[in-house]
Amino acid sequence: MSRRITHSALAVTAAASLGLATAGPVLAAPISEHTDMDVTGEAALAHLQELSDISLAHADEGHRAVGTPGYEAASEYVEEVLEASGKFDVTRDTFTVPTQTFGEVSFSVEGEAQETFSTLSNAEGTDAPLTDTAVTLPTDDAYGDQAGGELGCEAGDYSDTNAGTIVLVQRGVCAFGEKVTAATEAGAAAVVIYNHSPGALNGTVGDRVEGNIAGASMELAEGDALREQILAAGDTPVLGDLTVETTFEDIETWNVIAETKAGDPDDVQMMGAHLDGVAEGPGVNDNASGVAGLLAVAEGLAAQPHDVDNQVRMGFWGAEEIGLVGSTEYVASLSDEEKERISSYLNYDMIGSENYVIGTLDSDGSDVPIPDGVNVPEGSVELEEIFTGYFDSIGQPHVGTEFSGRSDYQAFIDNGIPVSGLFTGADAIKTEEEVELFGGTAGVQQDRNYHTIDDTYENVDQEAMGIMVPAMAYAAHVVAYDLDPVASVDRDRISVKDLKKSGVEVTVTNLEPGQTVDWTLTADGRTKPGKSPASGTATADESGTATFTVKGIDPSAVRGLPGGYTVSVDTGDTAVEVGFTVGGKG
Ligand SMILES: [Zn+2]
Structure with missing residues (x-):
């Protein structure tokens, strides 16, 4: 995946000099970076x-x-x-996704609209509007103690007095879904969970539980006020009207997938x-x-x-x-x-x-x-x-x-x-x-x-x-893209003397680690028929770079040492070349 960034101006395509371009489609320049x-x-x-x-x-x-x-x-x-x-080939991959939409969502108590009344994701709605229905508190009485006061987390937090009523419980200690399920088991008609800190609640009951009662939410101040109202009324029931219209629907949607x-x-x-x-x-x-x-x-x-x-x-x-x-x-x-x-x-x-x-x-x-x-x-x-x-x-x-x-x-x-x-x-x-x-x-x-x-x-x-x-x-x-191999030389001009002594170092990058390549050195246009040019092999290191030195070309192989030379590197599926000039003082 992570491929090296290399720069080389000296690479030339083998295709052009070997005459391949005329035999097949025109080849684009190699990808060297x-x-x-x-x-x-x-x-x-x-x-x-x-x-x-x-x-x-x-x-x-x-x-x-x-x-x-x-x-x-x-x-x-x-x-x-x-x-x-x-x-690209382009397709739609369809899949089914469960969705929930809401219609009317309202709660009023003794004719007073509860302004912060809101939905809980994946909670059930009301089958029909609840009207003139008593609003009650769970019977666990440690209010304010987040270890279990009026939080309605389990069946024991409710009593017969909650049956058939809209139960107001506070957020805390257990998941929203657990509160709704516990209130359902207690026979309540709906449950309203109000926040324990300022701000909107934006809750979810988690996975949908069909058969549970309607669940919804309120903010802290309004919930606290309603609780006070219920407590102040004593044995006189506080009556509310509550409606949560919701629809669950499996809809078909899709990903658009494109592949080259x-x-x-x-x-x-x-x-x-x-x-x-x-x-x-x-x-x-x-x-x-x-x-x-x-x-x-x-x-x-x-x-x-x-x-x-x-x-x-x-x-x-x-x-x-x-x-x-x-x-x-x-x-x-x-x-x-x-x-x-x-x-x-x-x-x-x-x-x-x-x-x-x-x-x-x-x-x-x-x-x-x-x-x-x-x-x-x-x-x-x-x-x-x-x-x-x-x-x-x-x-x-x-x-x-x-x-x-x-x-x-x-x-x-x-x-x-x-x-x-x-x-x-x-x-x-x-x-x-x-x-x-x-x-x-x-x-x-x-x-x-x-x-x-x-x-x-x-x-x-x-x-x-x-x-x-x-x-x-x-x-x-x-x-x-895989980068194409690129050959470069450590100098592009060298004296006759230095060519024999130190030679020219050739570096080939973008090879596979451990890959062995064959190279040949030819004196441009001056190779005698029947004489082999200098040649050898080199192996790439773990970063995919092979380095070798060309020197001391057989003088009998050429008509004259000075002039242009080409190193051709055969990498198996492609060949790359790099040139240098011999002559002058180098
Ligand atoms: Zn996004």
Whole structure:
């Protein structure tokens, strides 16, 4: 995966001098070093604008969220771009994903609307509106003691008085789902969990439990006030009306998968970006940016004069925002053999954050410790070094960002596939140190528009895109192409005397470690018929570099020593040449 960056101006194609070019198709120059393929941020921004337009055209239907017409339209756009490149086979991999939508969600007590009443993900709704239903507290009475007061964690926390009622319990000690299940067992009609600290609760009951009663949430102050109201009423029931309309539906969605027609299918290099967004906004940075970057990279690869050596496969993931579903389904659908053929996965999720950092997934834990329980497959460090080496080479500061598994690379690392990726930041707070490196504003989020209606094209940082997109293209080139062997000499002119004594040192790079090559030295146009030129073999070291010295060419083999010489190196499947001149004082 991580291939060396080499520079050599002296290599010439064997094909031209051996006359091969006339026998077959014109051969493009060898690939002696990796490149960003001239893929620019602007190229990606053009795609980003299109994806933004699609999201906004479907704003009323949930933008590009899973299951929406916007997701369909964005998929069609991605497919068209990739198919137009002519170099990719494009498919849709469909899968089923459970979704939940809400209708009316309301709770009033004695005619008073409860303003912070809200949903709990995966909780059941009411079969029919509950009206004039008593609102009660669990009978565990250690309120305020988070070790078990009115928390309703188990059946013993309830009594007959809770049967048929709306039970108000506080957050704490056990999971939301356990509270709902315990209240269900106690025969309650619905359960409202209120927060134990200020702020919205945004809870989930975990896996859906069909047959449980309706569950919902409230904020702390309103919950506390309702509790006081119930206690103050004593034996007089406090009556409420509660409705939670919710629908669970298995919907079919898909990943768009594109793979190059060319390249070794046993050495697949994957890269991916999620194509879906949240319903709350157009999702331009999150994550039309990663998608647009990958489309520009795909076009860059397609425009290269060489077909890729290794197959490149791109995943445009669906249903990421509701739990990394698309990428997880994709990896789960692969056989062990198919997984083994995948050499790397590069993830791009948010590359144009308005208050950006230039972040690489920190697979060696050098900047951010690897979180407990996160597996870092072997090879991930080398993948990250493609990015860090690239940024270093252009003088671009960069930081490591947490290798958390909180995006579509999770399923890949769980299956031992090496992973890296780029990230410009979401809800983390930008530090003073980061401002020194990248500018922007300290003390606020790296993307203040994250998951909001303001995640628009206008709020994407074009400078960040201009840094990240060429880095993506460079990494794609590194994983897609094997470098061709390159021969170079330590001097291009040498005296007759020195040719006999010290000789010329020839270096051949980009070989396989341990590979043996044959070389020959000829005096250009002056070899006598029937005389062999000087020749030998050399073996590459573990970095794939072979070094040998040519000297003392047999003077009887040539009509005159001064003049041009050529070293030809036969590497098995290709031949490379390098020249030098003998003569003068050298
Ligand atoms: Zn995202």
